[in-house]
Amino acid sequence: MALQRLHDPVLEHDWHAVYLASELKDQPVGVIILGERVALYRSSRGVHAMQDLCVHRGAMLSKGWVKDDVLVCPYHGWQYDSSGQCVCIPAQPKGEKIPLRAKAVTYACEEKYGFIWVCIGEPAAPIPHFEEFANPEYHPLPCGPYKVAAAGTRVIENFTDFAHLMFVHQDLLGHPDYAELPDFQVVKEEDRIYIENIPIFQPVAHSGSDKSEGTTYVYMKEVYRPLSARLSKADPSNGQTLWIMLTVLPVAAEECVVFMMVSRNYAYDVDDANFIKFQDIVFEQDARVIETQKPELLPLDLQVELNHKVDRFSIAYRRWLKELGVVVGTV
Numbered sequence: 001m002a003l004q005r006l007h008d009p010v011l012e013h014d015w016h017a018v019y020l021a022s023e024l025k026d027q028p029v030g031v032i033i034l035g036e037r038v039a040l041y042r043s044s045r046g047v048h049a050m051q052d053l054c055v056h057r058g059a060m061l062s063k064g065w066v067k068d069d070v071l072v073c074p075y076h077g078w079q080y081d082s083s084g085q086c087v088c089i090p091a092q093p094k095g096e097k098i099p100l101r102a103k104a105v106t107y108a109c110e111e112k113y114g115f116i117w118v119c120i121g122e123p124a125a126p127i128p129h130f131e132e133f134a135n136p137e138y139h140p141l142p143c144g145p146y147k148v149a150a151a152g153t154r155v156i157e158n159f160t161d162f163a164h165l166m167f168v169h170q171d172l173l174g175h176p177d178y179a180e181l182p183d184f185q186v187v188k189e190e191d192r193i194y195i196e197n198i199p200i201f202q203p204v205a206h207s208g209s210d211k212s213e214g215t216t217y218v219y220m221k222e223v224y225r226p227l228s229a230r231l232s233k234a235d236p237s238n239g240q241t242l243w244i245m246l247t248v249l250p251v252a253a254e255e256c257v258v259f260m261m262v263s264r265n266y267a268y269d270v271d272d273a274n275f276i277k278f279q280d281i282v283f284e285q286d287a288r289v290i291e292t293q294k295p296e297l298l299p300l301d302l303q304v305e306l307n308h309k310v311d312r313f314s315i316a317y318r319r320w321l322k323e324l325g326v327v328v329g330t331v
């Protein structure tokens, strides 16, 4: 299917996690951000992103290779440096000038939290720093990426939702007998929405917890960009805390890739793979429901779906998207 470049006044200027840093090695790779094909590669000076399109005859640069820190097009071997400038046209007689117009479009690209991040516009702000995901002491673990056939906005809304834990994640993160939610306040600030101190009963405690039975975790959840959110869940009896960051790459309006990170301040002797496996199971349960939702695009008109007062966080999220002017993944 032909790709359609999506325009969005907010998401184009956001940083998006697009690839696992550990997987970007010597070979360039191609990703899709808002319908735009982007080539990523690693040089001795770091990571780089450029439009996945050779200005010569439109071949995909991500199918090429890296040689002496420059990206080589697989078709006629033109070479691009990290500023996007073409520095070698092999078919051209030696000593002739390379046309200045022979230049690829480059994008801001950074490595943080074990992910490669790209902004295809002008970055409106730096990638936020969260100590719990940056400090190795907390064993930050990348999970996924998970491909989802749904709008990224639906994924973030699901992440903010508590009332599904007892059903979608029954016996893992909640139990139907404990479905009633406490009264809670959503706090809206200029660049984030959050809630805190939400107790939720969980029938089986976390891997590595000293609780053999279920326990009540106290949650904080925050959406800090239209497609990025994080949470913490703490056991108040012992201070054991698990953090999760979730950030969504909008590939198309109804297609996304979810990057997740978990970290913790306990159970360092438990195999990290257990924590990743748990997120794989939980996210699969979420995706199975999210992919069935209609309308596919998140309705920002609050009359379109039945919004209940228990959906306060989701209502605040929809209002914020509207205020910001996010158009991709919304209707």
Ligand code: FES
Pocket: 054, 055, 056, 057, 058, 059, 073, 074, 075, 076, 077, 078
């Ligand atoms: S298409 Fe890339 S070098 Fe010709």
Ligand SMILES: [Fe+2]
Pocket: 158, 164, 165, 168, 169, 282, 286
């Ligand atoms: Fe969920």
